[in-house]
Amino acid sequence: MQQLGLGAIRERTSRVALRATAAKGDVFQPAKQMGATAPLGFFDPVGFSKEGDESGFRNLRAAEIKHGRVAMMAAVGAVAQHYIQFPGFEGVPADLAAVTTAPGSYGFAALFILSGVAELAIWKQDDKKEPGNFGDPLGLGQYNEDMRGKELNNGRMAMIAALGIVAADIFTGKDGMQQLGLGAIRERTSRVALRATAAKAKSKVEVFQPAKQLGAMAPLGFFDPAGFTKDEIGFRNFRMAEIKHGRAAMMAAVGAVAQHYIKLPGFDGVPSGMAAPSTGAGNWGFAALIILSGVVELAIWTQDYKKEPGNFGDPLGLGQRLGLEYNEDIRGKELNNGRMAMFAAFGIIVADVFTGKDGMQQLGF
Template sequence: MSRAQTAAVAAAAAAAAAPAFLATSGVKAVASGHSAQLRGSQTAGSASLSAPAALLGSASALLAAQICGKVGKPRRSMTVVTAFENELGVQAPLGFWDPLGLSKDGDVYSFKRRRSVEIKHGRICMLATMGYITPEIAGKFPGYLDPTIKLKFEDIPNGLAAISKVPLAGWIQMIAYAGFCEISAGYDADVNKRTPGDMGWKPPLFGNNSPEMKQRRLNVEIANGRLAMMAIIGMFFQDGLTGQAWGDWANYTDSPLRAFENELGVQAPLGFWDPLGLSKDGDVYSFKRRRSVEIKHGRICMLATMGYITPEVAGKFPGYLDPTIKLKFEDIPNGLAAISKVPLAGWIQMIAYAGFCEISAGYDADVNKRTPGDMGWKPPLFGNNAPEMKQRRLNVEIANGRLAMMAIIGMFFQDGLTGQAWGDWANYTDSPLRAKVA
C-alpha cells in the first residue's frame, strides 16, 4: 500500500471516530445551578461509551501523521467556561461583578462557599436591620428579659449600646442557635449537596414552587440581603458617631467639620466642600489662614479679570505710562503680552503696594485677631452694617472671588493659545483637534 493510500485509510478511521471527540472534548461548560462542575471534564458514562472509538481514532490519526512525516505540536483547543455568570445573584445593572477576580480560577467549591456565606450574612443583616427599626416603631416587649437580675426588655437600649446590657446567657443563646442551624442542616451541606443558602427549611405560605417563581424569590432574597448589609453598616456608623440608634447628627459634637460648617463661604449647592480633607484635623488657625488666602486671591483675580475686560470695552488711558522711555499706555498690549512690556519700575510699584496692604493692616492680623480677609478698610457707601447684611455681602464677595479665579484662568488659557486677550480660537493653529488637511 502506498503512503498516500495508507494516509487515506488513517484519515477515514479518524473521521469515523470524530463523534467520539465531539462528545468528550467539545463540551462548553455553561453552569445553571449545579452544572458548573463541568469545567472541561467529562462524565463517567460518556467516557466509558466512547473510549474504544476515541482510542482507535487517536491511533489512526497518529499513524497518518507519522506516515506523512508531518508530526508537529498538538493543537490546543480553547474551552469557553462560563461557570458562574448565570448563577443566582447575577443581577442588573452590574451583572456578574467580581472586581477582585476571586472567581477567575473557576473553582466551583470556592464560589459556592462564598455565595453561601454571602446569603447567610445577608439574612443576619436583614434581622439586625429590623432589630434596629422595630423597637423604635412598635416598642419593646413587656416583662423581663432576665427575671433573675430583674432586667426588663425596656431596659435594653436600641442599637450598639445593647451590647453591654445583654446578659451572658443571652449571648450564649444566640450563638448556640446559630450553631444549631448550621449543624442540624449539615455543616457545609448547602455547598456540597444542595444549593448555597439552602438549610432545608421551607417557608410556609409559599406554595407556588415553579422554577421561575423560585428563581425570582431567591434572587430577591440575595438582593435584599445585600441591601441589608449596606443598611446595617450605615446604622452602626450613625449609632457609633451620634450615640443613638436613630441619632441626630447634631449630636456628633466631635466632628472635625463642626468648627467650620457655619463659616463664611459655606454656600449652596455644595455646602461645606472639602474634597481633599484639608480641614479634617479641625485646626482652626489653618482653616482661617486658607480662607484668608482664598479671599485675597479672589480680590486679585477680580481686579485682573476687570483688567482684561476694561481696556477692550472702554479703551486705555491717554498719555505716558513711563515718560522717561516714551512708553504710552496704548503701547501696552492687553493680556499676557503685557508682561514683557511693563517696565521694571511698574512691577516694583505693584509688589510694593501689595506689601503695603499686608503690613499696614498687620501681617496675619486678619487671621489671628479679626476675620479672614478683614484688612481694616471699610468700603464707602456701605452704611448699612447690620450683621445679616454684612454676612450677605461677605458671602457675595467670596462667591465673586471664586468665580473670578475661574474666569482669569480661562482668560489666561485663551490668551496663551490664541495669542490675544480676546483671541479667536481659529488662531489656535496648533490645536491637536484641528483636522489635518492632506
C-alpha cells in the first residue's frame, strides 16, 4: 500500500537504507549471532531477520528457543509414552489420540495450564539478558556459550523430529516407536486403510459423501480444494474444528468492538487492541481465558459421536426457554456466521498489527 502512496511510512528501514547505515557505523548483524552453524551457516532464506533490527531478531530467537525446548520434550515423550503409563492412564493410547481420550485429555489440560503459568508468570524474559536466559534456579552453572549453541542445534533437530512423528502418526495411526517397527500394531486404523476399505465397500453400501453434508452452500458449494475430507471420521473432526473456531471468532469479533468502549474494573490501563494480552493486567486476563477455554473444551463440552458435530446438549435449557432447537436451520446459520466471523477476526488482527489501531479505530471511530 505504501508503494501506492497510501498510509504512513513504516518504521522498518529498507534494505538499501540499512546498507547505507552499515557503511557509516556498527549495525546489528543477525548473521554474526549465536546459532549460525555449519554447514548452513546463517539460515534465513525468507529474510525475517533484518540488519539493524536487534529487537526483531531477539523475538525470533526467543521463539526458536521455546519451540526447541518444547520439541525436545515432545520427542522424548513420544518414545517414553510407548513404554510408560502412569497409574489410572492404562487405557490411554500412546500417541496423539491421548489428548482426546480421557483421562489423557485431563493430563493435557493440566500440562497446558502449567506451561502458560510458567511462561507468563515464572520464566519471564529479561531484555538485559540473552533470549532464553531465565537465570539458574537449580544452580547448575552450565548456561554458557557452548551450552547455548548445543541447545539451539538440539532444539532445531527436535522440531524436525517432533513434526515427523506427528505427521506419521496422523497418516499411519502408529505412535513414535511403532513407526520404527517396534511394538504391536495399534487398533486404530490408518487413513490409508480407511480409504481402501471404503473403496471395497462402495459397491455394497452407501459411502459417506462430504459434499452432501450440511455446510455446502451456494455459490461455492462444497469447498475443499485440498481434499482434506476423505472419510466420515475425518469430516466430523474437521467440522468440529470449524464450529469451534467459528464460535471463538464470533466472540473475538464482538470483543474487538466491545473492548473499545467497555473496561472492566482494574483493567483501565489496558489498551483496547492486540497489545492487551501483553500489557499489565491484560496478560492475566488472557491467561484466565485460555485456562477457562481449555477446561470448557476438554472437560465440559465433550463431543458425543452419536450426535452431530458441535451439539453439546442444552445445559442452560435455552431451547425450552427461548423456543429454539439445535436443528439443521440453526446449524447452517451458525456455520455461515462462524465462517464470516473468522474472516472478520483475522482482518481485525492483521490490521491491528500493521496500524496499531483497535477494531473500532480501524473504522475511524
